[in-house]
Amino acid sequence: MTKRGERKGGLQVDLDVERQLEQAVPNRAAQTWRQRYDADRVRVRVDVPEWVKGRLGELADHYGTSATQLGAFALAWWVLEHERGNEDLREVLADSLEVSRALRISRDVSLEEIVERLKALESGAQ
Numbered sequence: 001m002t003k004r005g006e007r008k009g010g011l012q013v014d015l016d017v018e019r020q021l022e023q024a025v026p027n028r029a030a031q032t033w034r035q036r037y038d039a040d041r042v043r044v045r046v047d048v049p050e051w052v053k054g055r056l057g058e059l060a061d062h063y064g065t066s067a068t069q070l071g072a073f074a075l076a077w078w079v080l081e082h083e084r085g086n087e088d089l090r091e092v093l094a095d096s097l098e099v100s101r102a103l104r105i106s107r108d109v110s111l112e113e114i115v116e117r118l119k120a121l122e123s124g125a126q
Contacts, residue, residue: 046071049111092117 028036048056053067056074060067081089092113100108 044075052111 026035026039028039031039048071056071057067060070063070078089082093093109096110096113097107098110100106102108
């Protein structure tokens with residue numbers, strides 16, 4: 001028997017066609033429910049200190065949910081309290097604003113007062 005060489009071939013997609021397919025808007029009717037769900041979600045990138053991430057993970061485990069879902073809940077709750085006019089929240093936020101050296105934003109938000117309040121809670125609980 002003769003030895004067959006490595007099979008090469010198959011259809012090669014034209015680069016222009018491949019670029020067009022990457023840029024094409026997908027047909028929602030052809031998507032699975034999961035693909036539609038993922039497409040409709042709004043993802044937000046937030047810089048979070050490690051201690052907040054760690055505590056959020058612990059709380060998520062305690063409640064049997066994900067840190068992402070609990071974080072979304074916490075952000076929504078903060079917005080709700082802000083819109084309700086929660087004076088304590090607004091006062092702490094106003095006290096936490098510092099002049100920023102960044103070009104795109106004028107203020108940075110310091111977490112120092114939040115950390116102090118958490119420490120006070122921990123020491124009061126012990």
